[in-house]
Structure formats: structure tokens, C-alpha cells
Amino acid sequence: MIRYFDNNATTQMERDLAELMTNLCEEEYANPNSMHSFGVKQARRLEEARERVARCLSVDPREIFFTSCATETINWILRSSVFFRGKRKKIVTTSIEHKAVLNTLRDLKTISNIEYHAVSPESDGIVSVDRLLNEVDDETFLVSVMAANNVTGSIQPYEEIGKALRERGVLYHVDAVQTIGKIPFNLQKGFCDYASFSAHKFHGPKGVGIAFVKRGTPIKPFITGGGQERGMRAGTQNVPGALVTSIAMQRAVENMDTSSRRLRDFQQQIVESVKALGGAVNTPENSVSNTVNASFAGIRSEVLVNALSEEGVYLGTSSACSSRSDGGQYVLDEMGIDPSLASCSIRISMSRFTTEEDVAVLIEKLKKTVPLLKF
Numbered sequence: 001m002i003r004y005f006d007n008n009a010t011t012q013m014e015r016d017l018a019e020l021m022t023n024l025c026e027e028e029y030a031n032p033n034s035m036h037s038f039g040v041k042q043a044r045r046l047e048e049a050r051e052r053v054a055r056c057l058s059v060d061p062r063e064i065f066f067t068s069c070a071t072e073t074i075n076w077i078l079r080s081s082v083f084f085r086g087k088r089k090k091i092v093t094t095s096i097e098h099k100a101v102l103n104t105l106r107d108l109k110t111i112s113n114i115e116y117h118a119v120s121p122e123s124d125g126i127v128s129v130d131r132l133l134n135e136v137d138d139e140t141f142l143v144s145v146m147a148a149n150n151v152t153g154s155i156q157p158y159e160e161i162g163k164a165l166r167e168r169g170v171l172y173h174v175d176a177v178q179t180i181g182k183i184p185f186n187l188q189k190g191f192c193d194y195a196s197f198s199a200h201k202f203h204g205p206k207g208v209g210i211a212f213v214k215r216g217t218p219i220k221p222f223i224t225g226g227g228q229e230r231g232m233r234a235g236t237q238n239v240p241g242a243l244v245t246s247i248a249m250q251r252a253v254e255n256m257d258t259s260s261r262r263l264r265d266f267q268q269q270i271v272e273s274v275k276a277l278g279g280a281v282n283t284p285e286n287s288v289s290n291t292v293n294a295s296f297a298g299i300r301s302e303v304l305v306n307a308l309s310e311e312g313v314y315l316g317t318s319s320a321c322s323s324r325s326d327g328g329q330y331v332l333d334e335m336g337i338d339p340s341l342a343s344c345s346i347r348i349s350m351s352r353f354t355t356e357e358d359v360a361v362l363i364e365k366l367k368k369t370v371p372l373l374k375f
């Protein structure tokens with residue numbers, strides 16, 4: 001039996017939603033842009049999905065756009081902002097963002113005449129609001145901050161930063177990929193201009209991303225073509241994917257309270273067993289409840305992950321979205337964790353489908369494997 005603890009990389013779909021998706025592909029395959037009633041029905045389904053997502057985030061459906069993944073959404077938002085920068089040249093971000101942000105900024109620096117400053121976190125992995133705001137000056141046109149870190153689970157002060165930026169005429173993007181079903185993420189408060197999400201992180205299908213673009217905020221079409229998604233993101237829409245995503249999001253949001261309470265208890269149990277085995281915990285207290293990042297000195301991440309994988313227990317070493325080799329170690333490096341310890345880090349990430357038994361098996365296997373690998 002599989003014990004899956006790599007939910008920050010991706011999640012399992014529920015059987016009924018996977019079946020719904022198959023049925024829609026098989027039976028309701030018309031193009032939502034076709035004139036006939038078969039197509040019109042799909043167009044309605046797409047709007048139903050948009051409305052459901054909008055309700056989950058407390059925004060207007062016209063502020064929701066479907067894309068193919070969060071990486072696409074992030075590319076769209078960051079690249080579009082450059083177009084509206086006027087004479088300003090600077091983007092402020094954090095050094096622990098996902099590579100979807102960091103590598104896009106690096107590319108923008110090469111191809112556009114912009115600079116970016118990536119503020120490093122404090123030793124607990126959380127970025128200081130003051131230190132970040134100190135970097136925001138008259139030259140700054142965009143700030144991009146993640147809400148929850150995918151490697152350590154740390155919660156960033158994204159809302160506070162947004163409130164402080166409100167009067168400063170700076171565009172603000174929040175990478176909210178690791179929030180859905182984990183912490184309340186309600187956009188009604190109006191703290192940001194853009195936000196990005198990915199369906200497969202909350203038990204939705206792979207291949208569906210979501211962009212929130214606040215009404216009245218400048219945005220430029222990303223993919224040009226047939227004018228779909230109100231001219232912003234051309235290409236025939238993935239209606240089954242969008243519909244199933246919206247249901248998965250609703251379930252994640254509705255179950256959040258119960259699930260995060262259960263996971264907090266599991267997180268505590270895992271933290272205690274890591275400490276009892278002499279490990280170091282890299283996840284701060286102010287974290288999403290599903291994640292524990294830990295290091296066992298002297299046991300390299302891949303060795304422990306492979307050993308546990310032999311036992312049917314699947315963990316991450318870091319972010320599966322980055323290349324296997326460098327992963328998310330840079331996040332731990334930025335926190336000032338010794339590189340020899342950072343290279344021994346494992347990431348245990350749960351979901352609302354994680355059971356008490358899964359956690360008991362994980363702890364038992366850690367107890368068995370860690371002492372064996374140490375000697």
C-alpha cells in the first residue's frame with residue numbers, strides 16, 4: 001500500500017472527480033466556442049466553473065481566468081507587468097519564491113531593461129515585512145510574494161505587505177499555489193492585484209491553472225489567437241479540467257477547517273518523532289499544517305527518500321517542480337541553514353486524504369531507517 005507524503009508536489013484526484021472528467025471528455029466534448037447548442041452547453045459549463053472558483057475566492061467571475069498551470073499564470077502576470085511599468089525599472093520579490101517566479105524574473109532582467117531585488121527571509125524562513133518594504137522605492141512597479149512556501153510550509157506576511165502597498169501605486173502579485181485547502185485565502189479584502197493557483201495542488205487535475213486579475217488592473221494578453229478567455233489567453237478552453245477544478249477547489253475550501261486541524265495534530269506527531277530521532281526541523285511554527293521539512297545530519301536527502309520509497313513511503317526532498325538536482329535546497333540556504341544540513345533535508349507533505357495510519361507507518365519507517373543509515 002502506498003503512503004504518499006509528497007502533496008506539495010502534487011495531489012491525488014478523488015475517484016468521482018476523475019470519473020466526471022472522463023465522462024465529460026467522452027460525452028461532452030464540444031468546443032465551448034462553437035455556435036451549436038452542444039458547444040453552448042460547454043460554454044455554460046465553463047462559466048459555471050468560473051463562478052464556482054470566484055465564489056471560493058470571494059471575487060467577481062470576470063476576475064478569474066483559466067490557464068494551463070500556475071507557472072503559466074505567473075509568467076503571464078510578471079511579463080505583463082513589465083509592459084505597464086512606464087519609466088520604473090524595479091521588481092521586489094523574495095529569494096524563496098518558486099522557480100516559476102525567480103527564473104521568470106531572471107529572464108525578464110535579460111530581455112527587458114528591468115532589475116529585481118529578492119529579499120532573503122529571516123532564519124525561520126519568513127520574510128520581514130519591514131525589510132521587504134524598505135526595498136520598495138519610486139523605481140518599483142511590481143512586488144511578487146508567495147503566500148505559503150512549498151519547501152518549508154512557512155506562511156509569509158502576504159496580506160500585511162499588500163495592505164502597506166495599497167497607497168503606493170505598485171502592482172502586487174501573490175503566488176497562492178500552496179494555500180488552497182490549507183489556509184483561508186480570501187481575496188475580498190482586496191490586498192492584491194493578481195494571484196496564481198494550480199489545480200493539481202488541491203486534488204484537481206494537472207494542466208489547469210487559475211489567474212486572479214483584479215478588475216481595473218492592467219493586464220496584457222499572454223497567448224494571442226482566437227480570443228478565448230476574454231481575449232487574454234487564447235486557445236480552446238479545457239472545459240472538463242476547469243469544471244472539475246472548480247469542484248475540487250470548493251471541496252478543498254469547505255473541508256479546510258476540519259482538515260487543517262487534523263493535519264496540525266499529525267504535523268506535531270511527525271515533528272516530535274523527527275526530534276526524538278535527532279533530526280532538525282526546518283519548518284517554522286507559523287506554517288501550513290500539512291508540511292514538515294526536516295534534516296537528519298549525515299543522511300543525504302536522496303538516500304533517505306530512496307530508502308523509504310523501497311518501503312512504499314513517498315516523500316519529497318524539496319520542490320518536485322524544480323529540476324531533481326537542485327530542488328528547493330536554495331530555500332534552506334537562504335534561511336542560513338548549513339549547506340551540509342540543507343542537503344540532508346526531506347519534505348513531508350500531507351493532504352486531507354492522509355490518514356492516522358499513514359502517519360503511524362511513516363513514523364515507524366523513519367524510526368527503522370534513520371538509525372540504519374546513520375551508521
Ligand code: PLP
Nearest residue numbers: 069070071098100150177198321
Ligand atoms: N508556485 C508554488 C509555490 C509552487 O509550489 C508551485 C509548484 O510546486 C508552482 C508555483 C508551480 O505550479 P505548477 O507546477 O502547477 O505550474
